Amino acid sequence: MDDLIKLERNVRSTYATTLSLLASRYHYHIPISERDVPGLPRVLFLGNHSSGKSSFINHIAGTEIQHSGLAPTDDGFTLITHGETEETLDGQTVVTHPDLDYQDMADLGPEFLAKLQYKTYPAEILRHLTLIDSPGMIDSASGSQLRGYDFRECVRRFSESADLILFFFDPDKPGTTGEAISIFTEQLVGLDHKLLIILNKVDLFGHIRDFARTYGTLCWNLSKTIPTKDTPRIYTTYIPDIATGEADQKNTIPLGDFDASREEIIAEIKRAPARRADNLVSGLLIQAKRLAVHSAVCLEAASAYNHLTNKIRLGICFSLLLVGGASWLTRTWWFNDEWRVAFSERNWQALTTPGIVVGSAVAISILIALIMSYALRKLRRSIISEEGLDVFFKRAYKNEFSIRKRADLYSIWDAVKPGILGVVRAHGLRSLSTSSSSRKLLKKLEQSIEKEIPSLRRKIDFTSSFLSNDVQPDVEHDEQPPKDSVSLDESPAPPVREEEDRSAKS
Ligand SMILES: Nc1nc2c(ncn2[C@@H]2O[C@H](COP(=O)(O)OP(=O)(O)OP(=O)(O)O)[C@@H](O)[C@H]2O)c(=O)[nH]1
Numbered sequence: 001m002d003d004l005i006k007l008e009r010n011v012r013s014t015y016a017t018t019l020s021l022l023a024s025r026y027h028y029h030i031p032i033s034e035r036d037v038p039g040l041p042r043v044l045f046l047g048n049h050s051s052g053k054s055s056f057i058n059h060i061a062g063t064e065i066q067h068s069g070l071a072p073t074d075d076g077f078t079l080i081t082h083g084e085t086e087e088t089l090d091g092q093t094v095v096t097h098p099d100l101d102y103q104d105m106a107d108l109g110p111e112f113l114a115k116l117q118y119k120t121y122p123a124e125i126l127r128h129l130t131l132i133d134s135p136g137m138i139d140s141a142s143g144s145q146l147r148g149y150d151f152r153e154c155v156r157r158f159s160e161s162a163d164l165i166l167f168f169f170d171p172d173k174p175g176t177t178g179e180a181i182s183i184f185t186e187q188l189v190g191l192d193h194k195l196l197i198i199l200n201k202v203d204l205f206g207h208i209r210d211f212a213r214t215y216g217t218l219c220w221n222l223s224k225t226i227p228t229k230d231t232p233r234i235y236t237t238y239i240p241d242i243a244t245g246e247a248d249q250k251n252t253i254p255l256g257d258f259d260a261s262r263e264e265i266i267a268e269i270k271r272a273p274a275r276r277a278d279n280l281v282s283g284l285l286i287q288a289k290r291l292a293v294h295s296a297v298c299l300e301a302a303s304a305y306n307h308l309t310n311k312i313r314l315g316i317c318f319s320l321l322l323v324g325g326a327s328w329l330t331r332t333w334w335f336n337d338e339w340r341v342a343f344s345e346r347n348w349q350a351l352t353t354p355g356i357v358v359g360s361a362v363a364i365s366i367l368i369a370l371i372m373s374y375a376l377r378k379l380r381r382s383i384i385s386e387e388g389l390d391v392f393f394k395r396a397y398k399n400e401f402s403i404r405k406r407a408d409l410y411s412i413w414d415a416v417k418p419g420i421l422g423v424v425r426a427h428g429l430r431s432l433s434t435s436s437s438s439r440k441l442l443k444k445l446e447q448s449i450e451k452e453i454p455s456l457r458r459k460i461d462f463t464s465s466f467l468s469n470d471v472q473p474d475v476e477h478d479e480q481p482p483k484d485s486v487s488l489d490e491s492p493a494p495p496v497r498e499e500e501d502r503s504a505k506s
């Protein structure tokens with residue numbers, strides 16, 4: 001677990017040292033949620049009511065932490081993690097406790113906090129994880145009125161910060177409930193990489209036909225709500241401690257395969273820290289690559305613009321020098337006695353020749369100035385158009401494209417282009433740095449994309465220690481709790497994370 005904390009620190013320091021300065025120079029916004037979910041890896045249990053979420057938590061913890069029952073049982077979220085003793089904290093304390101990383105949940109409202117609980121239990125599996133139990137979903141169009149808080153928003157928040165989401169169904173409700181449908185189509189969009197769908201209580205099927213019918217109904221309902229090409233995998237399982245009595249009497253389907261499925265789910269739960277590590281590094285890598293393309297194209301466009309404005313400036317200086325030189329060389333022609341006398345006598349007719357020369361010189365200068373400003377405006381407009389930026393993108397990566405087709409670069413470019421357009425429109429091309437220090441920062445970023453960032457993930461070995469632990473409670477262990485878990489009777493330790501945060505931000 002120390003490895004994961006170290007990795008988090010390394011990821012934060014890479015954000016602070018390699019990314020943030022370049023990002024501020026090119027007005028690149030690094031989304032906070034993608035880079036920073038503090039605390040232990042989180043596993044979120046979602047699903048229809050009475051589908052067995054709390055029972056599954058009790059099963060993997062090896063003891064009854066959560067109440068379970070046939071009627072809707074949980075009406076609030078419960079955060080369950082390791083502690084030397086069994087303790088329960090209320091929601092208000094959870095969001096104000098400096099050592100717990102849930103301060104951002106405070107704005108979900110007093111009704112949500114009134115039903116939020118934080119439980120510690122000395123179960124070994126919880127040493128490296130926080131399990132989040134949720135209220136079951138119901139078939140009500142107005143869930144928020146029923147619960148008193150915005151359930152969907154809470155699900156969205158917990159889902160975004162979770163490393164694994166388990167979505168439970170049971171044979172009674174293989175058709176998704178109203179709430180489940182809207183959560184699949186709204187709150188869980190884009191999170192399918194960390195979503196496992198579970199059909200629980202399969203021991204209740206009296207016959208294989210019933211199982212097939214229910215499984216088919218669930219697939220059908222999911223295919224309508226999850227907009228992916230393939231039907232998602234459904235883990236089919238049951239909880240043995242609960243099922244035995246009934247299964248002995250009426251079970252006609254062999255339960256062996258479902259045991260294997262349950263073991264797979266538990267293995268995935270134990271893999272949550274590894275998922276967290278992967279998510280941290282891949283999130284950093286994605287941001288770093290996007291920032292590199294963003295900065296490279298900004299640099300290219302700003303350099304081209306500066307190059308042209310410099311040329312124009314040089315042209316103006318050259319013309320001024322030419323005019324000055326020509327005037328100097330022809331000074332005897334300009335300042336002859338005849339014109340001097342005509343000027344003092346206000347005899348404009350006699351000054352027609354020099355007047356025409358001066359007038360045409362001024363007219364030509366104005367014309368040149370107008371043409372140049374028009375050309376500059378046109379150039380600026382062409383740079384800040386999508387097509388213009390495409391040209392600079394290709395120019396910035398001409399070496400890479402000359403070697404092979406880089407589809408990955410194009411997909412990053414698609415994600416980054418709207419941001420660059422916004423930046424040049426809002427801040428202008430002049431605001432973008434073209435200094436050698438910015439080029440050095442970009443080079444450093446590109447080097448860490450190649451070597452340092454991928455090597456962060458390699459340093460961790462998740463196959464050791466906690467991944468091989470049994471799913472049994474271990475009340476009498478002597479080890480100290482990990483740094484992230486909280487002993488509730490102790491006075492709060494210094495908030496290490498906040499310090500890190502501050503240093504990362506600075
Ligand atoms: N036969 C059988 N019963 C189960 C299984 N899992 C859970 N149950 C029972 O189903 C009922 C509901 O279980 P809970 O764990 O309370 O379900 P929940 O999803 O937490 O429900 P809510 O908190 O209301 O959302 C309880 O009576 C459990 O004993 C299973 O695999 N097989």
Ligand SMILES: [Mg+2]
Pocket residue numbers: 053054055066067068073074133134136
């Ligand atoms: Mg429950």
